[in-house]
Amino acid sequence: MSTTAFAILISGLILLQVAGFAAFGFYRQQVRYRALERLEPDLGAPPVLTGATPPAAPDMARIPAWSGDREFVVQRRVIEDGNASVCSFYLAPADGGPLPSYRPGQYLTFKLEVPDPATNTTKTVVRCYSLSDRPRVNQYRVSIKRVPAPANGPDAPPGVASNYFHDHIQEGARLSVRAPSGHFYLNEDSKLPIVLIAGGIGITPLLSILNTLAHRGDPREVWLFHGVRNRGEQIMKEHLASLRDTHPGFQLHVCYGEPSEEDVQGVDYQHRGWLDIRLLQKTLRFGRYEFYVCGPPMMMEALVPALEASGVTPENIHYESFGPASLTKRRAPVSTTVSAPVAVRFSQSGKTIQWDSTSESLLELAEDQGIRVDSGCRAGSCGSCQTRIESGEVTYQQTPDADVEPGHCLLCIATPTTDLTLAL
Ligand SMILES: Cc1cc2nc3c(=O)[nH]c(=O)nc-3n(C[C@H](O)[C@H](O)[C@H](O)COP(=O)(O)OP(=O)(O)OC[C@H]3O[C@@H](n4cnc5c(N)ncnc54)[C@H](O)[C@@H]3O)c2cc1C
Ligand code: FES
Structure with a gap:
């Protein structure tokens, strides 16, 4: 073969190889994109409830937050776990108008009128629930866990608001809702890989962060560590498994503290035991990460100081607890002692x-x-x-x-x- 023919052959082979790589890259993107579409289907525009037509694809970032209460209608309810103790509520504004965006991690505040057996009337109860999905122009989603009476006080009444949601808030119900708020959200300025650490229902704001990153096709590594008792308690199991299978940078680590006999390690969960700092140190690769932690007070009070003690800069640790926790947020260091009575x-x-x-x-x-x-x-x-x-x-x-x-x-x-x- 002449030198020219040989050169043409080599160039042809190189071109073929480059085209092959490009086609494979394109195919993977398509698979990922379709998987994301499948995982997070739009429910379509909410029904027009007051006759007003919502504008086509408004820019959520430009829509100002409303002040005070706004009426929402429950469009759909979905049970999310094997124990049927977590239910997602899909909400659309009753006025049919567009929704302002929110920062993934923020929550909604609900004002409920619940029956009060003590007075035979109703009482107003206010509770916060994290937005559990990425921002969408026509709907919000919250995922609520039914709270039973505490184990050490079985005669106490079960949680008022969570049980009211589960038992009385059906599709078509109307709810008074305050605009998204909260200081626990995705840091958009950081380019660091992300570690999401959730205990139980504390996964909800982290799901919002995760779904947002997946939807954007964010190329960063995202690790999710989720600690639950067993399969019955694990919410959105299929959704998370599909994200892991289709989003190359996403690493899912589920820990079962009390696996049942049917739970299979390596299939249902990766780690036996409670989520702790040793697991994070063993699993995470060497390097800097942006940590987001949300879970029960005990988990937070152990994990957040342990992360700091293992050298993570406090600015890279974001956390939220769903109730009073003795872990005082560093955002406003204050002294609670007063010099004079x-x-x-x-x-x-x-x-x-x-x-x-x-x-x-x-x-x-x-x-x-x-x-x-x-x-x-x-x-x-x-x-x-x-x-x-x-x-x-x-x-x-x-x-x-x-x-x-x-x-x-x-x-x-x-x-x-x-x-x-x-x-x-
Ligand atoms: C920012 C934020 C975000 C949140 N996001 C979510 C979320 O995404 N999903 C979610 O499920 N939750 C979330 N929560 C928690 C939620 O707001 C509620 O705190 C939770 O649903 C419990 O409210 P409840 O009214 O059902 O229970 P409550 O009525 O407040 O009762 C709480 C507990 O106290 C017990 N109790 C009541 N009365 C007595 C008594 N007399 N003696 C002893 N014990 C008693 C109840 O049995 C129950 O175990 C969030 C909280 C915050 C602050
Ligand atoms: S702000 Fe919720 S009780 Fe004080």
């Missing part, structure tokens, strides 16, 4: 109490005095304990997630720094 006056009840730091918060102090205060999350998220300050000043144990009106404070995370008069 201060008096707290509840003007409407006519009571004045000396603050002596034995109460965790002003909410606790008021309740100890038998003063009725609305409360929901007890963690600065739902805004229901907001109270007007008539005089004096308070400090917060953590940055409030709920918006606080000027001249008001959230009693559940506030302590006084001066003599204080509250409109209660």
